[in-house]
Amino acid sequence: MGSNQFQDIERKIWQEEKRYLMKQISLGLVRNNALKFGDYILHSGKKSPYYVDLRQSISNPIAMDWIGNSLARIVVNEIGRTKVDKIMGVPTAGVPFATIVSQKLAIPMLYYRKERKEHGVRKKIEGDMERNDRIVMIDDLITTGQSVIDAAEAAREQGGIVSELVVLLDREQGGQDYIRNCSVEPHVLFRISEAFVWLKEVKLLDSNDFEVIMQYIKEEKTGMGASEPEKDEKQKV
DSSP states (O other): OOHHHHHHHHHHHHHHHHHHHHHHHHHHHHHTTOEEEEEEEOTTSOEEEEEEOGGGGGGOHHHHHHHHHHHHHHIIIIIOGGGOSEEEEOTTTHHHHHHHHHHHHTOOEEEEOSSOOSSTTOOSEESOOOTTOEEEEEEEEESSSHHHHHHHHHHHHTTOEEEEEEEEEEOOSSHHHHHHHTTOEEEEEEEHHHHHHHHHHTTSSOHHHHHHHHHHHHHHHHHHTTOOOOSOOOOOO
């Protein structure tokens, strides 16, 4: 067997592992009421038939370990541990997950400050960052992608090399395309539609809600495209 065949097998195993992790994390999100179904208003003012509150996970050590371990596995399998000098959390939800990934992989951590400090060294990137550090950003989810790009640009201004993002899930609202257009490659554990399909299969999501949600995702994909989004992408209720 050649090395290419081994690599193909490893890729297939990793895809199977990602699907298993998606199921475990989706189950945990529903169980802990971090994935909610209903009528919600996002920060953009748009309505959404579901809401993902990954900040809820910080109060659940087991959920945090599942999520942190999953993100660390993405770094190892899709980027390579030796190709990363620093882990950077995207505020605010990405910071606790970045902390766990940093500890699990023994990679120093940074975090992005949205507002520059008005005292001390007055910088936007906290932590010991050196010029040409290869930085992997960590966030909870992708909506439009703008907060990720704001963080990447701040690190680049201080001399960092930022070309990779690791994130738990994608809401499928055009954010991945926008992020790629800004020279950052997103590595996503799962798309939100994958979770909904599985939750319907195991009867944790009824058919009516499923149809409404999938239609919403389809419309968001059509309407958003890869255009530049509003400045703040985070969900809000």
